[in-house]
Amino acid sequence: MLLSCEHVRKTFGSAVVLDDLSLEVDEHQVVALIGASGSGKSTLLRCVNLLTDIDDGTIRLDGEDITDPRVNPDEVRQRIGMVFQSYNLFPHMTVLRNITLAPVRVHKRSAAETREQALQWLDRVGLADKADSYPDRLSGGQQQRVAIVRALVNSPRLLLLDEVTSALDPELVGEVLTMIRGLKDEGMTMVLATHEMGFARQVADRVVFLDGGRVLEAGPPEQVLGDPTEARTRQFLARIIEAGRL
Amino acid sequence: MSTELHQPSEIQRGRIAYRRRQTIRSVLLAALSTAVVGVLLMVAVTGAPGWDRVKQSFFSPEVAWRWLPQILEGLWLNVRLLVVCAGLALALGLLIATLRTLRGPVFFPVRALATGYTYTFRGLPLIIVIYLMAFGVPGLRLQGTPGVLVLGGAALVITYGAYLAEVFRAGIESVHPSQLAAARSLGLTYRQTMRHVVLPQAIRRVAPPLLNDTVALQKDVGLVSLAGPIDAVRAAQIGVAQDANYTPYIVAGVLFVLLALPLIGVTDWVTLRAARRQSAGA
Numbered sequence: 065m066l067l068s069c070e071h072v073r074k075t076f077g078s079a080v081v082l083d084d085l086s087l088e089v090d091e092h093q094v095v096a097l098i099g100a101s102g103s104g105k106s107t108l109l110r111c112v113n114l115l116t117d118i119d120d121g122t123i124r125l126d127g128e129d130i131t132d133p134r135v136n137p138d139e140v141r142q143r144i145g146m147v148f149q150s151y152n153l154f155p156h157m158t159v160l161r162n163i164t165l166a167p168v169r170v171h172k173r174s175a176a177e178t179r180e181q182a183l184q185w186l187d188r189v190g191l192a193d194k195a196d197s198y199p200d201r202l203s204g205g206q207q208q209r210v211a212i213v214r215a216l217v218n219s220p221r222l223l224l225l226d227e228v229t230s231a232l233d234p235e236l237v238g239e240v241l242t243m244i245r246g247l248k249d250e251g252m253t254m255v256l257a258t259h260e261m262g263f264a265r266q267v268a269d270r271v272v273f274l275d276g277g278r279v280l281e282a283g284p285p286e287q288v289l290g291d292p293t294e295a296r297t298r299q300f301l302a303r304i305i306e307a308g309r310l
Numbered sequence: 311m312s313t314e315l316h317q318p319s320e321i322q323r324g325r326i327a328y329r330r331r332q333t334i335r336s337v338l339l340a341a342l343s344t345a346v347v348g349v350l351l352m353v354a355v356t357g358a359p360g361w362d363r364v365k366q367s368f369f370s371p372e373v374a375w376r377w378l379p380q381i382l383e384g385l386w387l388n389v390r391l392l393v394v395c396a397g398l399a400l401a402l403g404l405l406i407a408t409l410r411t412l413r414g415p416v417f418f419p420v421r422a423l424a425t426g427y428t429y430t431f432r433g434l435p436l437i438i439v440i441y442l443m444a445f446g447v448p449g450l451r452l453q454g455t456p457g458v459l460v461l462g463g464a465a466l467v468i469t470y471g472a473y474l475a476e477v478f479r480a481g482i483e484s485v486h487p488s489q490l491a492a493a494r495s496l497g498l499t500y501r502q503t504m505r506h507v508v509l510p511q512a513i514r515r516v517a518p519p520l521l522n523d524t525v526a527l528q529k530d531v532g533l534v535s536l537a538g539p540i541d542a543v544r545a546a547q548i549g550v551a552q553d554a555n556y557t558p559y560i561v562a563g564v565l566f567v568l569l570a571l572p573l574i575g576v577t578d579w580v581t582l583r584a585a586r587r588q589s590a591g592a
């Protein structure tokens with residue numbers, strides 16, 4: 065098992081955002097987190113990446129308790145890649161520098177080798193000619209693909225994707241989803257929060273439905289999305305269908 | 311591709327001609343109103359009953375010529391002092407601002423000291439700091455006390471460091487938290503995040519106000535004359551006392567303005583560029 069969350073609790077003041085949440089992700093598995101806005105999807109991903117402290121429970125990566133206060137969070141994050149809804153590229157750096165920053169500074173790899181690898185990646189996702197552009201000259205879909213490459217060049221064990229397409233125009237969503245599908249075929253382990261039910265059905269091995277910070281239902285996509293057992297899940301999916309997103 | 315070949319339509323040609331006529335009109339209007347204001351000012355000043363005496367004691371070419379070399383020599387001191395003090399004050403400001411961002415109980419004393427420093431020296435008048443440094447510190451009779459010039463310069467650095475620290479801090483706080491999250495998620499340490507992600511963006515954003523404070527510093531460098539060193543202001547003061555004529559002050563003033571012009575030009579240019587970038591990025 066690559067990642068396991070055991071009885072995780074997270075509160076903001078008096079609001080309980082994650083409540084006794086448990087979740088397991090095997091190597092090479094793709095898990096889709098679905099659920100209404102505010103159900104805790106982003107918070108869970110941020111907790112796994114140690115961007116915020118949890119209030120109870122344990123999170124393990126490769127069996128190691130990463131929520132132990134003696135663990136160095138920087139070292140843990142080096143093994144986890146994360147991509148955000150709003151891309152969060154560094155605006156003062158070219159695309160190439162955005163990608164090579166962490167490999168060179170954190171992983172202490174040679175600049176030439178990293179550059180070579182970054183250019184190969186950019187070429188693969190059709191952005192070879194953008195290497196020296198600044199992020200504000202790129203479309204949303206291009207920026208998001210750069211952000212994914214930026215996470216991938218560090219060869220993470222686990223990739224966390226937080227609604228990576230929801231800031232994009234419909235015609236740009238496809239190019240990002242194609243890239244993620246390619247990663248799945250290569251065996252990348254991913255946890256992705258998404259509102260794209262069609263995509264979750266295609267790419268996920270398991271779909272996890274979060275409701276009020278708890279896992280209400282989890283299972284293969286056909287079951288959770290096609291034949292949910294819980295009334296809340298059915299309600300949620302009905303609303304999604306109404307909005308034309310399934 | 312075909313922009314060179316594109317022939318503007320009738321409508322676009324009409325627009326271009328109209329804009330050109332408008333531009334010519336506004337240039338003519340501006341020239342006319344400038345001339346009118348200029349003549350009125352001229353008449354008001356030179357027609358004033360005391361103009362002849364003012365001209366004598368403030369705008370005497372002979373006096374100006376006699377003291378120009380000394381004032382220039384003094385100005386050279388100002389320039390050197392400005393360069394050194396501006397550099398040190400920027401470094402101090404950046405250091406203090408960075409210290410104030412440190413989190414965790416270990417850094418509490420550091421944070422408290424840095425905060426206390428910025429509060430104190432932004433409130434304390436520069437003249438008092440100069441007096442305290444130039445006359446108070448030597449009074450301690452410590453071994454190896456530096457000269458008044460260094461002490462006066464230190465007063466400038468300490469005071470301006472506090473202002474610049476606040477400017478830097480505003481810049482640091484203007485960098486969106488999502489940038490920090492992105493940097494940390496890549497495994498960058500806090501220090502690497504500050505150095506490669508936060509500070510470069512912060513400094514770019516506050517470059518205009520930083521330069522503006524540097525222009526203010528270049529004027530205040532003249533205040534070290536209070537402590538004794540012969541800078542341009544002090545040289546002018548000597549001239550005024552000897553010739554019983556205020557012209558040397560005017561000479562020093564004009565030189566200060568000339569000295570500031572390039573810096574002001576750079577500031578305006580940087581501000582404009584920053585504004586352009588903002589509107590392009592939005």
Ligand SMILES: Nc1ncnc2c1ncn2[C@@H]1O[C@H](COP(=O)(O)OP(=O)(O)OP(=O)(O)O)[C@@H](O)[C@H]1O
Binds near residue numbers: 106
């Ligand atoms: N830093 C914070 N401080 C206080 N409350 C927060 C904070 N971050 C998140 N929350 C709250 O936690 C709850 C869960 O938020 P979260 O962002 O995890 O939801 P989400 O499932 O990702 O929603 P969405 O689909 O809209 O992205 C929300 O009620 C939110 O208001």
Ligand SMILES: [Mg+2]
Binds near residue numbers: 227
């Ligand atoms: Mg979210």
